[in-house]
Amino acid sequence: MMDFKRRSMKTAILTVAVVLAMPAFAFAQDKCYDAAKDQPALNACADAVFKKSDKKLNELYQQIETGLNDDTDIRKLLVQVQWDWIKFRDAECSFQAAASAGGSVMPLLIAQCMDGLTQSRVKNFEGYLKCEEGDMSCPVPAAAVSAPAAPAASTPATAQGDMGFDVNVTLSKKAATKLAVEKEGIVIFADYYGDPKKSAEKHTNEIGQISLEQQDEREGGHAHINGAKVDMKRLDWLAGPAKVNVNVASARKSSADNILGCDFIDGGPLSHVQMQPVTPHCALIEENYDTELKP
Numbered sequence: 001m002m003d004f005k006r007r008s009m010k011t012a013i014l015t016v017a018v019v020l021a022m023p024a025f026a027f028a029q030d031k032c033y034d035a036a037k038d039q040p041a042l043n044a045c046a047d048a049v050f051k052k053s054d055k056k057l058n059e060l061y062q063q064i065e066t067g068l069n070d071d072t073d074i075r076k077l078l079v080q081v082q083w084d085w086i087k088f089r090d091a092e093c094s095f096q097a098a099a100s101a102g103g104s105v106m107p108l109l110i111a112q113c114m115d116g117l118t119q120s121r122v123k124n125f126e127g128y129l130k131c132e133e134g135d136m137s138c139p140v141p142a143a144a145v146s147a148p149a150a151p152a153a154s155t156p157a158t159a160q161g162d163m164g165f166d167v168n169v170t171l172s173k174k175a176a177t178k179l180a181v182e183k184e185g186i187v188i189f190a191d192y193y194g195d196p197k198k199s200a201e202k203h204t205n206e207i208g209q210i211s212l213e214q215q216d217e218r219e220g221g222h223a224h225i226n227g228a229k230v231d232m233k234r235l236d237w238l239a240g241p242a243k244v245n246v247n248v249a250s251a252r253k254s255s256a257d258n259i260l261g262c263d264f265i266d267g268g269p270l271s272h273v274q275m276q277p278v279t280p281h282c283a284l285i286e287e288n289y290d291t292e293l294k295p
Contacts, residue, residue, distance in 0.1 A: 032044070033045045039108070040104070040236050043104070046111035049115050050112075054114075056122050057118050060126065064078060067140055079276065086269075089114060089118065093117070096109065096110075101197075101198075102197050102239065107238070110241075163192065163228075164224060165277075166222075166276075167222070167223050167224075167225065167280065168221070168222050168278070168279050169188070169222070169248055170221075170280075171221070172284065174283065175282055183254065184251060184255075186220060186248060186251060187251045188220075188225070189217055193205075193242075193244075194239070194242050195210070196238065197237060200238075203237055210237050211234075213230045230242075243267050243268060244265055245265060246265035246273075246294075260283070261284070261288075262280050262291060263280035263294050266293060279294075280294055
């Protein structure tokens, strides 16, 4: 009994310490904290603040990417750097919150960490958009951002919906030809899931994960997975970020068997997948295409 009391007191002290350590802007920007009565409510508030910062980051990213349309090499570098930064952010915040693993305060700690790093990245991006002409230390040409930006080809997934992301399938020549000749289709299968907190292990599926949604199935090579069926209440059961699994197959209209071998997503944090459309490549199974883990 004494051990239980000590653990409970430690958790309570940690929660209070985290709340007291919250930056003033968090309370000023979001009145949600004033109304929060328990830890899940505080977690939801922290997550909402982070999502505002993440949305701003995505908007700035689109501006910079559009400004680099005439410089393919730097644009590709921007995409790669941003993917690497997202992986760092998520890993760093998981590390920072490791001591609270399995505790109810963990989502709040992760959200606060991710918000802080995201806001720092926002400041970097805002600086890139203010480059002066001739400044060789700035990667975004001043002329590229001074002119009116062309409309983006697609709205960032995070702006379309908190759980949404886009998938654009590409095909080998042989696969494209066979699908066209046989009037065969493409189906995209998507699942949302995550790793459980210790307190939520009773809710795991047969492979020890928290399932957030029944499989979302979309026909066609280009699809927006909106996550509309995700059970938001289950997000509080996760010990880390929501993840996605995406597989692509033929629609089996002309054959009972799948005829495509495709790249796939497995275990990718949702925030990674949302940065830009995922582009799995497919070839005929007979082509022995070496499939890759995306993104």
